[in-house]
Amino acid sequence: MGIDSLLYSTHVGWMDSSAGPETDVAISSRVRLARNLDAVPFPHLLNEQTGKKVIDLVKQACSQSEYEPLRSLQGVTFDQLSELDRQILMEKHLISPQHAHFNDSYRGLLVNEDGSRSIMINEEDHLRIQGLLPGFDLEKCNDAVQMLDDELEKVLTYAFDGYRGYLTACPTNVGTGMRASVMLHLPGMAMTAQTNRIFHNIGQLGMTVRGLYGEGTEILGNFYQLSNQVTLGLSEEEICHNLTLVTRQIIEQERRVRDSLQKGMAYQLQDRIGRAYGLLSHAGIISSNEALTLLSDLRLGVDLGLITHIQATAINELIVAIRPAHLQKRAGQEMDAFQRDIKRAEVIKDILFRK
Amino acid sequence: MQCDECKQKPATVHLTEMYNGQKSEMHLCPSCAAKKGALMFDPNQFNIPNLLGGFLGGNQALQGAGLANPTTQATCQNCGVRFMDIRNTGKLGCPNCYQAFEDELESALKRIHGNSQHTGKIPLRSGEKTRIKRQVEDLKEQLQSAILAEDYEKAAEIRDALKEIEKKLD
Ligand SMILES: [Zn+2]
Ligand SMILES: [Zn+2]
Numbered sequence: 001m002g003i004d005s006l007l008y009s010t011h012v013g014w015m016d017s018s019a020g021p022e023t024d025v026a027i028s029s030r031v032r033l034a035r036n037l038d039a040v041p042f043p044h045l046l047n048e049q050t051g052k053k054v055i056d057l058v059k060q061a062c063s064q065s066e067y068e069p070l071r072s073l074q075g076v077t078f079d080q081l082s083e084l085d086r087q088i089l090m091e092k093h094l095i096s097p098q099h100a101h102f103n104d105s106y107r108g109l110l111v112n113e114d115g116s117r118s119i120m121i122n123e124e125d126h127l128r129i130q131g132l133l134p135g136f137d138l139e140k141c142n143d144a145v146q147m148l149d150d151e152l153e154k155v156l157t158y159a160f161d162g163y164r165g166y167l168t169a170c171p172t173n174v175g176t177g178m179r180a181s182v183m184l185h186l187p188g189m190a191m192t193a194q195t196n197r198i199f200h201n202i203g204q205l206g207m208t209v210r211g212l213y214g215e216g217t218e219i220l221g222n223f224y225q226l227s228n229q230v231t232l233g234l235s236e237e238e239i240c241h242n243l244t245l246v247t248r249q250i251i252e253q254e255r256r257v258r259d260s261l262q263k264g265m266a267y268q269l270q271d272r273i274g275r276a277y278g279l280l281s282h283a284g285i286i287s288s289n290e291a292l293t294l295l296s297d298l299r300l301g302v303d304l305g306l307i308t309h310i311q312a313t314a315i316n317e318l319i320v321a322i323r324p325a326h327l328q329k330r331a332g333q334e335m336d337a338f339q340r341d342i343k344r345a346e347v348i349k350d351i352l353f354r355k
Numbered sequence: 356m357q358c359d360e361c362k363q364k365p366a367t368v369h370l371t372e373m374y375n376g377q378k379s380e381m382h383l384c385p386s387c388a389a390k391k392g393a394l395m396f397d398p399n400q401f402n403i404p405n406l407l408g409g410f411l412g413g414n415q416a417l418q419g420a421g422l423a424n425p426t427t428q429a430t431c432q433n434c435g436v437r438f439m440d441i442r443n444t445g446k447l448g449c450p451n452c453y454q455a456f457e458d459e460l461e462s463a464l465k466r467i468h469g470n471s472q473h474t475g476k477i478p479l480r481s482g483e484k485t486r487i488k489r490q491v492e493d494l495k496e497q498l499q500s501a502i503l504a505e506d507y508e509k510a511a512e513i514r515d516a517l518k519e520i521e522k523k524l525d
Contacts, residue, residue, distance in 0.1 A: 036450055038450060039433060039449065039450060039451060040449065040450075041433075041434045041448055041449040042446065042447065042448060042449055042450075044444070044446055045434060045436070045448050045449070124446070146476075149476075150479055153478045153479055153480055153481070154479075154480060157480075157481055158478055158481065159450030160477075160478050160481060160482060160485075161450075161453060161454075161473075162473075162477075162482075162484065162485035162488055162489075163472055163473065164453050164464075164471075164472075164473055165473025165475060165476075166473075166476075167447075167450040167453050169446045169447055170445060170446050170447075171445075171447065171460060171463060171464055171467060172467055174453070174464065174473075175468065175470075175473045175475060176473070176475040176476060178475075204383075206386065206469070230386060230467075230468045230469065230470075231468065232464060232467075232468035232470050232471065232472070232473060233364075233386050233468055233469060233470020233471070233472060233473070233474055234386055234470075234474065234475065235474055235475040235476070236475050236476055239475075
């Protein structure tokens with residue numbers, strides 16, 4: 001019951017490539033709203049008692065709501081979860097790496113069955129309302145979080161100021177409190193050394209690029225998370241619109257590059273993808289970095305139609321299933337790096353060739 | 356330096372563009388750069404102009420911006436956090452801190468976002484006042500342009516509407 005399926009299954013909603021638009025390049029889209037309760041200290045200053053009040057207020061607002069998507073959210077507090085389980089939620093992008101460190105009873109998560117809607121409680125802000133969907137669908141993510149936000153606000157009194165907007169613990173989020181992001185897979189542009197040039201300059205558009213797991217994480221497997229940096233002075237629609245324009249152009253460019261690679265370097269491309277496939281299906285020990293690099297090549301093969309018997313969704317699932325916490329959860333025991341490399345090779349075969 | 360585009364906000368983004376051997380410079384605030392940049396982004400060439408200046412960072416930007424020079428020993432009455440603490444952690448103590456340190460935050464916010472005023476969503480239930488204020492501002496702008504256009508009939512109409520709305524504010 002509750003969030004168990006999110007802990008035990010390797011699959012969550014955003015991985016389902018058949019359910020979203022532009023999934024040949026865009027893995028997933030996400031919109032997150034930071035909200036705080038009026039006059040209550042921000043989470044980093046909360047003690048157990050006041051923190052509990054915050055979580056109770058939010059839970060009550062959800063359970064008593066007439067809005068089904070809000071009422072049906074399942075809650076868990078971090079004192080009820082092992083560190084491994086919190087890591088599992090983090091690897092699935094349902095909580096942030098920072099949030100996963102805490103085991104407090106006043107911090108937690110409210111989440112729906114497929115992980116497409118969730119609320120982190122007492123992370124950096126009292127609430128972080130998240131919409132997370134497969135493919136390139138910022139608008140739908142935004143609609144989902146705005147609806148949840150409106151419903152919550154019927155009951156909760158937010159810290160809002162007419163001049164500064166929604167007030168947040170960190171001034172980098174104040175105003176709309178909105179962070180919109182798209183996870184992109186750009187093997188073509190990476191192969192032709194175009195990504196650095198683009199992303200080096202993305203800051204001037206009020207945007208930023210990160211790795212798979214957000215701030216401070218490495219770019220691995222050619223997965224890039226593009227998100228807005230400016231939250232104040234633009235409307236929610238403008239933020240989504242700007243990010244959508246830039247993303248659309250990157251997607252178009254990636255497709256063009258793939259196309260020209262396929263025309264001009266067909267043999268090299270086929271060789272590279274074939275080698276990735278061979279290693280992934282026969283390796284017995286494999287590191288996380290190597291696996292992600294090869295999965296990126298394999299994914300390109302699937303998207304180009306060079307590999308037809310493997311689903312893109314299975315590869316999305318593997319991006320998460322080969323992470324340390326998921327491997328250990330699957331094995332039912334703690335494992336050192338070497339043991340994980342062995343388990344990883346096994347899991348890759350399991351999921352790729354699952355009937 | 357002011358933004359070349361909106362002529363209001365400070366320019367923190369500086370672009371140089373080479374065009375037929377001619378160099379042209381543009382100085383923009385981040386929000387105008389965001390609007391413009393999305394269009395300048397030519398997918399065929401990816402000739403994004405070189406970035407010479409300001410990049411919007413996270414806490415570093417905050418620490419490097421206005422917050423680097425704490426002018427006061429001020430403390431937030433609600434949570435007890437001092438301005439020094441905010442500078443060190445990059446985090447405010449509570450929502451009231453925004454009021455308590457309004458002046459100190461102003462320049463930091465401009466530096467981070469290129470703006471210091473919210474133009475987005477207003478909460479449905481508790482945002483009634485803000486919504487009215489924004490309507491008033493809009494009408495005042497319309498009034499100005501009606502007067503400039505010497506459309507006195509329209510100006511009179513807007514004035515009436517303004518009076519109606521301002522009643523609600525009291
Ligand atoms: Zn401007
Ligand atoms: Zn305070």
